[in-house]
Structures are given as C-alpha cells and as structure tokens.
Amino acid sequence: MIYTLTLNPALDYVVEVADFTEGSINRTKNELKYPGGKGINVSRVLKRLGVSSTALGFTGGFTGDYIENVLKQENIDTDFVRVNGDTRINVKIRGGKETEINGASPSISEDDIRSLESRLALLDNEDQLVVAGSLPSMLPPDTYKRLMIRLKEKGIRVYLDTSGEALTKALEASPYFVKPNHLELAELYDVSISSVEEAVQYGKKLLDDFDISHAVISMAGEGAVYLHGDEAYQAKPPERPAVNSVGAGDSLVAGFIAKHLLSNNPDEVLAFAVSAGSATAFSETFCTKEEVVQINKEIKTAVLNE
C-alpha cells in the first residue's frame, strides 16, 4: 500500500483577481477551494492516475473536516490524527503574477506526535510512504529524519519532497527518492543552478552525498532531470502558457510513482512524471489521466550519460 504523509496540510484558497493592486480593495473574478498540502495532493493525483493510497498527517477544525470530506468523496482512504486547532488556509492570488500566502500550522502536541508514530508503526516492508511538504513550525527540523530512520529500518521505501532545513536533515536518513526543484537543490548546496548541466552535476552529488537511489530535479517549464546511479535523463514538456503552478511538483511526484510501479524504464518513468506535472501546470486545478496521457505524447526526452 502507498501512504502519503502531510504534517502541514492546508485548505488551498485560489483567488483570481483581474488587476491585483496592493493596498486597495480587490474583487475576485473567480475562486477555487480545494484540499492542499503536498502529500494530500500526491494522493489526489495518484487516484486520478488509477493508484490507491492512504493519506496520513494532522488535520483539525472545520478546514480539517473539509479536507477529509473531499478525500472521502474522491474515495481516498485517510487516517489523520485530529489536532486541536484549525488546519491552515493557504491563499494563492492569481493576478498577473502568482502570489502565495501560506498559513501557519495549528499547534501539534506531544500526544499528537505519539498518535502519528503509532499509525506509522503499522506500516510494513510492503508499504511505501510519500513524505511531503513543510513541517509545522513548532516541530524540530529533524522530525522527518527521525520518522524516516524508523521506517527505513523496516524496509519501507520513502519518497521525499520537502524544502529548507527539513530537507537538509531528512536527506541524512537516505530516502529512496527525492524531488527538490532546482532552486531547493541550489539552496542546499549554496550555489546557483540555471542550466540542465548544473542540475545534473548537483543532482549526482545529491545521490552520492546522501546515498539516495533516485532523484528528480524539477525545473518548472524546462521539465526535469532524473538521476539514478550513474545515469541521467532529461524530459522537456511542450511550450504552452502555464495556468497554475500550484501542485505541479506534487503531480510530478505522483506521476513518477504511478509509472515507477509499472515500469523499470527510466526514460518512460520521467516522461510520465513530467507529463503529470505539466498537465497540472496547464490546467486550472489538477491534471486528469487523459491530459497526462495526451501530454506524454509531446514530451521530448534525452539520455544525458557521457
């Protein structure tokens, strides 16, 4: 079974404003609300791609109820730990440029953590876990690392997608797969990454430094590169105006997992992952399977090995 872990979920509230003006009253042209948080997004896109998963993490209050209800309607299993406060609301403003205001997590108690640990203790070596998104600010930055070490001891594959200090620490637990975007990878090594060659160079370093099997470095409209052992692959999506970048990275992770379950062909796996990311970037909300399959036909791939 695949599990996703979202310690800091959100109700994503996307507002479209014709001409967003700071410091004045703006009226919305269009509004969308949906469950958010990276692991939850991965569960939702996996479902669209025909793969079942169970969503784990912390939810609370009316916003937590909303998330659980939508997942239930979509036939996604959940086993969240209920916390006292309200799950945060993340505001995404589409008005010319995209602006995001991500909220803070409700308080997480020691008991909440223990409840989460006992749910994770039920996983066995047949299971795979996607650990994704930010950590609630009151939790120590090595929280993912601590959880991952125990999971790894049981032979559970961990797919990791987080950023900042949580990423730096979690890498020390050697996940099976990691997906930083090129900016997160650059931050990790305190360098600047603007080309595919640089992404490959630091992506390979990431595999070596942290003993990781698979890494995908996503590069927004440029697609992504995939590093596995000594091999490097690139996939580039068709050029089209992006409508929505929220959840594109999560869709890429879901696409990678869905194809990796079925295929050992790295070229094919990366192409499908990038198709899922780009299908979301090209649509109002999340990609559908039909859109992913269609874009997959237009993806350009290359093997970058010497």
Ligand SMILES: Nc1ncnc2c1ncn2[C@@H]1O[C@H](COP(=O)(O)OP(=O)(O)O)[C@@H](O)[C@H]1O
């Ligand atoms: N402007 C875009 N055009 C086409 N595809 C995009 C665009 N932005 C994102 N994507 C797709 O989504 C994937 C993840 O996007 P990226 O911005 O790199 O990740 P994240 O959302 O994690 O920051 C990319 O690899 C690509 O497939």
Ligand SMILES: O=P(O)(O)OC[C@H]1O[C@](O)(COP(=O)(O)O)[C@@H](O)[C@@H]1O
């Ligand atoms: O946990 P964080 O880093 O605050 O991110 C949460 C936000 O990221 C998202 O999961 C989208 O992530 P991506 O755009 O990276 O795919 C939103 O749904 C959510 O609001």
